[in-house]
Amino acid sequence: MTAFDFEDEGLVVDVKPTWRVPRCGDCGRKVHGVHDRRQRRWRHLDLAGIKLELRYVIRRVRCPRCGVKVEQVPWAEAGSGFTFAAEREVAYLAQRTDRTTVTGLMRIAWRTVGRIIRRVIRRHREQRGDQLDGLRLIGVDELSYRRHHQYVTVVVDHERGEIVWAAEGKSAETLKGFFEALGPERCAKLEAVTIDMSGAYIKAVTDASPQAQMVFDRFHVQRLAHDAVDEVRREEVRNASPEDKAELKNTRWALQKNPWNLHDFELDKVTMVQRANRRLYRAYLLKETLLAVLDRKQINVASAKLDEWLAWASRSKLTPFVKLARTIRKHRDGILAYVRTRLNNGRVEGLNGKARVITRRAFGFHDAGALIAMLFLCCGGIHVAPTRICPFEVH
Template identity: 40%
Template structure:
């Protein structure tokens, strides 16, 4: 039976010693208690993560909540070995089924974190029978671990774009920075202007700044001065969206002036011809109809 539970746990480096249904010090109802130990020879220091020789069993008995098995709560129980680490001293070993310091197995935490992405915290805590705050803490821990394993979105940037946009009916502004090459948003922050864009560059290493060759955006001076200060090698490029939008505004002003002029001069013919021309002048020649 131990070997079946070994397969059910599906964690490398775990040896199942006994399985039984007993009262748990942590819960009012009996639990399925799986006594385990890390396989010898794979002990690692819980501080630096390096492979170390075992020292003793001085870490005491610990319990970890694992995913339920049918209607039973499952707890892993192990005597914690200590390791003798030249860098960290005699410290408790890390175990292959859980993160250092956690009372939950890694599989339990992963399930909880995934559920939090598709359901609200109250539902998840009720479903997994954990405290509301615990569900949130677990999700944060898992997210931090995943983030630490991910390559930085600031590595290898060559062309970035910056723009400010408003939400809440134009009352609140945020600044957004995109990576043109990988076509994704890499940074966003409340507010706009030099001080805000400056915060973005402060998160970058010198090497990351140096790889940026192009910065697109509108013609705002705060973009110019930030780019000059932080990546002087980069070329400032006005982005297509703003150029088209300025050209359209300029064309519309010309149209308005001609229209007013024609009306002042009582030039009925021109006024008639100009009527409805607003959208025609903004169209591509190929899209124009005969009218």
Template identity: 30%
Template sequence: MNANLLALFWEGFTIESFHPFDNQSLLIRLQPAQGYTPCCSGCRQRTLAIHDTHFRRVRDRDLFDYRVWLEVPVKRVRCVTCGPRLEQIRWLPGRQRLTAGMIHWVESLVRLMPVQHVAQLLGLHWHTVKTIDHQRLKREVQEPERHRLRRLIMDEFALFKGHRYATVVIDADTQQVLWVGEGRSRAAVRPFFEWLGPEACSRIDAVAMDMNTAMDLEVQHHCPQARVVYDLFHVVAKFGREVIDRVRVDQANQLRHDKPARKVVKRSRWLLLRNKANLKDNQALELEELLQANQPLMTVYLLKDQLKELWYAPSEEEARQRWKDWFSLALSSGLAPLQQFARRLKGYLEGIVASARYRLNTSVLEGMNNKIKVIKRMAYGYRDNDYFFLKIKAAFPGKVR
């Protein structure tokens, strides 16, 4: 091993000695290079006045099979401008116990591997790796261009078990994650609009969301000119839970004396909820037979498909007409769950009709939520929401306009 060659890694220092101190570690003692003049870390002036010197043991990048430790003499200089200050060592930032090279190596690895795996690979504490990555994300995650925002998408995702949620907001045009915050109440999403500011809020034309009243009210308060657009997927999913499931259970209960027929109805949930285009041939045939045999299920199934057509109307006028037709059919169906759902949905009509003008939906965010789950699993859960939310922003920097 050539000591002079190794010394090139540590500017201003040469190797005094080196030796293994266990089977995996190598200790290298450094000394100031001949003619080296310390530099004040405050004003960057060079000075020969030394206040004191202490030795710091720091970790550097691994060398072959060895974990490299350096013993570095670090001076405090007596600067005429700043007073006693640590000398500046370019490859040893601040009071770190890791060299700049080691930090860069950790940053490169943590882009590819979970924090826990990087910590185990390098023999570092989980919090050390997490702190390095957190600082990297703070440097690299770009501040969104608020003045260019026009259309937003808001949705929620499960943060932890136990019904704890977070809200995420993205730019509908670039798919950049703009903001992530814990909770889904009005108070929880209000910091986003405060961050956005009155000027940027006044430029927002439309916001897509599910039927979350808290988000709706907060958008109306901060962006009164913006149209709220309710997402097709969430409305249809709600129709499936509150109407199709309820009618299916009611029909199964009425067939309690006909066990074979009751069994068919009870097991039909996924046939009724899936899109017909996604069914296999035998499933489509089974669905057809079920609907022909049960008029109430036929009614709610057909009205589910007709409800979707509201989101594909070519104009707001056509969307309103489709709504009137659908609402009339729902009320005349004689099915209590369907009638109740239709009356509640009427209060959200403006957000449904707006979809004819603003073709927005949260399906993009649904795909993002799957990736967010992967990020969360890779970390075996995050103990720091600020760090977790930065990871999400870094994963979705958005497309170039």
């Protein structure tokens, strides 16, 4: 620190690097040729609630290697208007609190928070080394954001319970990017991948890592079964008499629950369905039975029961279940792998729940990059400490 000023907006402190010869902001080498000078400011941590800015006449240098570049300063990343300490503080808050708290406390816009997090995460990842080392059991899933119009693909390490990779998109091509980053050697070490039964990701996995066991988790099978019941219900509503219509319409949620979780009024609804609509009740039983098969502990029992179920569903005369049976038969091996390995996506689903909350909070970031940085910040096993420093040591 060399001097300070009080201004309307707060306190401005003049600082300069401890080194004399400027360094290139890109490569860090000492450079003697100075191109020009310009006064700049960096937002630092508040001082007793007062906004504090650092001021320095920054030089642009002529680096023999990189060309004309802004010189390096020890307190901030090139191109950022915030000090390292301030950026760490923002990331610390963003990891732990909600949007209003971060923007209110730091007095910055949410989009600025997004840009800061991107820089913090990049620095973290550079320091931390490769997160993709040692992966054996992974999960792949998609998250929708911005009102479901856009997607990010997320790869989770089951063992560490962390998001290890994420990218915009949800195609086979998107996931291929992950396997390319992983490289053939580490691809060969993957033992199992939990995944959605829908096509795009499956192809990317079999292409890159054919030895890995694909596991179709209970949650995705459950979702398909619920969809099938709902399809039958809608069809029955369409064909029902006017007085039955209203009653059938209101059974949707009751039919999705486990029987032992039903409230009395929902139980009444299921009983009504049992009495009034055999087809819909059959759909309900098919769904419940399938989920019960997946909860079996012994693989040979589960395997036999699944075959019985497949035979029943194929003969059920309910088109959505005939279709579901076809899908399940095709992926039988991966579904039974769930029973065998118990690669329980409870953990991943928990992580997914968290990721979904973050996705909603990140609404307003306007780009996938900031959302992905936020996902890493909150679900990537990253530790950010709040900044506690001597006020005159700003780096």
